[in-house]
Amino acid sequence: MVPLENGVYYFEIEIEHETECFQDIGMRFCEEHVSLDGMLGCGEKSWGYHGYAGHIHACGQTERSSFSPRFGHGDTVGCGVNFHQGIAFYTLNGDVIGKAFQGIKGKLYPAISAHLMHDGGVLTAKFWSENEHQNKTFVYKGSLSDPRTLEEPKTPLESFEASKNRGAKEDEDDS
Numbered sequence: 001m002v003p004l005e006n007g008v009y010y011f012e013i014e015i016e017h018e019t020e021c022f023q024d025i026g027m028r029f030c031e032e033h034v035s036l037d038g039m040l041g042c043g044e045k046s047w048g049y050h051g052y053a054g055h056i057h058a059c060g061q062t063e064r065s066s067f068s069p070r071f072g073h074g075d076t077v078g079c080g081v082n083f084h085q086g087i088a089f090y091t092l093n094g095d096v097i098g099k100a101f102q103g104i105k106g107k108l109y110p111a112i113s114a115h116l117m118h119d120g121g122v123l124t125a126k127f128w129s130e131n132e133h134q135n136k137t138f139v140y141k142g143s144l145s146d147p148r149t150l151e152e153p154k155t156p157l158e159s160f161e162a163s164k165n166r167g168a169k170e171d172e173d174d175s
Contacts, residue, residue: 007084008144010128011110012091014076015051025051025072025123026113029081029088031106047101048113049077049090056090056100067153068097076139080149081108089149094139096146098153 004010015025028048047058051071071077071092078091081104088101112123128144129135 004128004130006082006143006145008080008082008149009108009110010078010080010138010140010144012076012078012126012138012140013112014124014126014139015071015073016122016124028111028113029079029108030111031108046111047088047104048111049079049100051075051077058101067100068092078138078140079110080144082145082149085150087150091140094141096140096142096148098148098151 013025026048028046030046034045045059047056049056049067054068054070056067068090069092076093079088080091081088083105086102086104087099088104089099090097110125110127112125114123126138128138
């Protein structure tokens with residue numbers, strides 16, 4: 001991961017077609033020498049947000065079992081690593097969920113893990129670029145240094161609803 005904007009690296013996945021193809025999908029990042037045989041975040045030197053339950057895992061430990069709502073078909077999940085602050089944050093469908101991990105540093109790689117039940121699942125990944133035109137296709141439209149990316153969500157639904165309400169309020173103010 002090479003930080004591009006304000007020391008932040010960001011990528012998104014869109015779950016285009018799931019329909020029970022996936023038992024679990026994970027939005028993750030890891031260090032260079034990590035086994036890719038299992039779900040990242042469930043092993044050493046990897047971190048991840050699991051869609052089946054909304055949990056986050058770091059280096060084999062469940063960090064927060066109530067991080068966010070679950071995600072699946074039709075959702076877009078984003079992961080940002082702020083190397084200046086040493087934290088990682090997630091977004092869901094363009095809304096900031098909040099800080100998931102701290103103490104993040106080193107040479108890291110974006111990753112997606114999936115337990116497939118049968119063929120047919122389609123995921124699309126997008127990686128932040130220095131090309132502003134290319135970045136316009138991201139679902140998350142906010143700043144990568146938004147203060148909400150540094151805050152831990154209080155509860156998954158409270159955090160998500162508060163984020164949606166802020167966006168609705170901003171839309172009203174614009175009219």
